[in-house]
Amino acid sequence: MTYEKRLASLMTIDSIIVLTSIYICNFILAPTIRGFTSTLFISSITLLVGHHLFAHYYKLYKRVWKYASIGELISVFKAVTFSILITAAVQYLISQDIYFRTLAITWMMHIILIGGVRFSWRLYRDTYVSKDHSHDKKRVLIIGAGAAGTMVARQLKHSNDTDLYPVAFIDDDPTKQRLEILGLPVHGGRETIANAVEKFHINHIIIAIPSLRKQQLNSIIQECNKTRVKVQTVPMLEDLVSGKLSVNEIRDVQVEDLLGREPVELDTAAIKEYIAGNVVLVTGAGGSIGSEVCRQISRFSPAKVILLGHGENSIYTIEMELKNNNENDIEYITEIADVQDREKMFYLMKKHKPSVVFHAAAHKHVPLMERNPEEAVKNNVIGTKNVAEAADYHKVDTFVMISTDKAVNPTSVMGSTKRIAEMIIQDLDRHSQTRFVAVRFGNVLGSRGSVIPLFKAQIKKGGPVTVTHPEMVRYFMTIPEASRLVLQAGALAEGGEIFVLDMGEPVKIVDLARNLIRLSGYTEHEIGIEFTGVRPGEKLFEELLGEGEVHEEQVYPKIYIGKTARLYMEEIHEILHNKETDPLVLKQRLLDLANNRVAPRELVAVR
Structure with a gap:
């Protein structure tokens, strides 16, 4: 039924109800009010007009009555009551008298019939239609x-x-x-x-x-x-x-619902202060964390976001998503570049003049980097050095590097290179106008290379789900929360800090596997779990801050800051300039350096 036909039908039904109500009441009380009078006629017309006016005002003709509830009943009550009051006022004006008993009974019949007609469809629908199937x-x-x-x-x-x-x-x-x-x-x-x-x-x-x-x-x-x-x-x-x-x-x-920790409330005013209206550059913008950082940034109305990445497909995907959801008139610019290209990094900083840089580009797969330590050095160390020094040279206001809990007492090449990258930006902060900070967090649920997509694929194939060790534990957080922490770190940055999120209790990987099996609708008997042994470079547990690094007080709810650390800059430069060709030797040098196992000839303290 069209809106016009529906409106005409309801108005016709209401008109019949209004006139019927007042004339039935008059018939019941005829001996008292002496039959039909001109006052009664004028009253019925007033009541009819008043009803339609208030029905329109309270939108009785626009409501979907099959979903009627208390709100609709209140609207009926108001429309009927006010139309009766208007009628009483007109009666008093024309006859200096008000037929209280007639109006009172009319009011009751009016509500019963108007409400009854409206709610009858709801009653029929609830009683019969919804139960039919x-x-x-x-x-x-x-x-x-x-x-x-x-x-x-x-x-x-x-x-x-x-x-x-x-x-x-x-x-x-x-x-x-x-x-x-x-x-x-x-x-x-x-x-x-x-x-x-x-x-x-x-x-x-x-x-x-x-x-x-x-x-x-x-x-x-x-x-x-x-x-x-x-x-x-x-x-x-x-x-x-x-x-x-x-x-x-x-x-x-989702297993993500069961893991991680309760979300941290952001200081949105502080974040907006350093992002709104500014140019923001994100390296690794096509990755899991980088792309979510771009989404979170967009909530704070930057003037321009530079999406920098090495993979054209992932950069194109996040560019299209952001542009389609762009409600704040933000300009998104894509740059396909490798952070190892030093000249290109300096050129892009000069070209776009960003106020804020979020550095998310990195190699992060632990076993792969164990087999290719030189590539980890190129991307995680040299790449970070290039971007950071370009930011320093072009006087970027804030530089936030995304690090990892694997940088604490590292046993892997990946963790070692991320710790060395932290040293590089901490050293730069000592003499730069740019505020350099790092953010450490644990495993990110659903990110590329994380354990959950692997487990889901294994369950889909019928199992078994492979877990390295029954006592293996990890900290977990969601991609959006990790990205929000990165933004909050930029707002808290004074320079040289390593921010760490209080991630609650670590989770056993085997418990994660069991939960995922159950949530997929299987039992552990149907989808088995197989222990494969700890892989090269892995630890049974991760730490977010090393011994002696922790400030007990939180600088922000659920966020800690690392204490002063020692930097081995001469040794870092020696590794970068005297390239080691033997992977085993290079790996050992990285581990020694990241774990402070070097001769203390050039110890540089962070302020």
């Missing part, structure tokens, strides 16, 4: 009987576009247990999940608590894992606040 749908247990849970339940009950139908709630609040919400029982707390699945013949579980903390989510998932039922969730509070997702967008539980 419920027996064909998957039976859903909703965990969380709060606002989000009831919203999900209502959405599922009234939607014909989904194969899910809610049958019960689970909630830890004892005041809700054994009651019903939307006609669905609140069975009990999280400890009764397995029992509820069996009792209600559940096919599907939805966790509908957006504010759920990761530890609580882990606890609920452990209970859900006692069943063989598929588990989904509504978006977390962070995604709802940022506008990425809405509460009714149900998705699979």
Whole structure:
């Protein structure tokens, strides 16, 4: 039905209801008010006109009544009440009298009939239409009987576009247990999940608590894992606040939801102060971290973002994404270049004159760099030196280098080269107008080369999932959180610091594998786990700060800063200028240097 036909139908029905109400009331009370009078006629016309005016004002003709609720009922109440009051005022003007009893009964009939017509479709839909196909749908247990849970339940009950139908709630609040919400029982707390699945013949579980903390989510998932039922969730509070997702967008539980730590709130004003209106250059802009840094930067309205990378396809992909989502009139410029090309780095700094540089370009794959130490030196050390010295020469305001927890007491070539890169920018900061800082964090969930894509691929093939060692542990964080830390570090930078995020408790890789197997709908019996042994350069555990490096006080909630370190600049220059051809010798020299195992002839302290 078109809007015009719908409007005409509703106005016609309302007109009949209004006139019927007042004349029936007059008939009931005729002996008292002496039959039909001119006052009654004028009153009925006034009531009719008043009703339509207030109905339009409160948008009664624009509401979708099959979704009617308390808000719609309040609008009906207001429209009817005000139209009656206007009618009473007109009666008093023309006859110096008000027929209170007639108007009171008219008001009651008016509300009953207007509301009844509106809500009858909602009643029919809830009673019959929504239940017609419920027996064909998957039976859903909703965990969380709060606002989000009831919203999900209502959405599922009234939607014909989904194969899910809610049958019960689970909630830890004892005041809700054994009651019903939307006609669905609140069975009990999280400890009764397995029992509820069996009792209600559940096919599907939805966790509908957006504010759920990761530890609580882990606890609920452990209970859900006692069943063989598929588990989904509504978006977390962070995604709802940022506008990425809405509460009714149900998705699979990701292993990222269970790991990492609670998000750190950013000092958005401080970040905006050094990014808004400025030119920002990001190296490695096509990588997992670099591309997310570009997305986060774009929220703070820079004038221009330079996307610098070596891989043309990845740079093109992030360029298209950013331009398609560009709401702040930001200019995005791509530059295909290698950070090992010193002349090109100086040329690009001169060409674009950035105020801020985020250096994310690096080789990061531990076993590959063990086999190719000279390439790690070229990219991670020489590349960083080129970009940093170009930034220094062209007086960039802030330079933020992305480092790693593997730079602490490194046992790998990758970790060693990142620690040496930290030394280089700390040394530059001693005599530069540019503020040079580094940011260290642990493993990034979902980044290229991370363990999760590997595990997912192994599960897809039927297993086994390969884990190096049963006691292997790592810190984890999400790509967006890692990128936000990088931006916050730039705002906190005074020069020479190494910022570290408090990443909570480390996670066993074998537990990560088990969670991923269960979330994929399998058991450990179906998808086995195979231990392959620690790879060259790997440690069983990682550290974020070395012994004696830690300041106990946080410089920002959940962010620490490293203490003064010693720099071995002469030894670094010797490695760079006297290139070692034997990979084993080069690797040992890198490890000795990064772990302070060199002769103390040229120790330079960071201020």
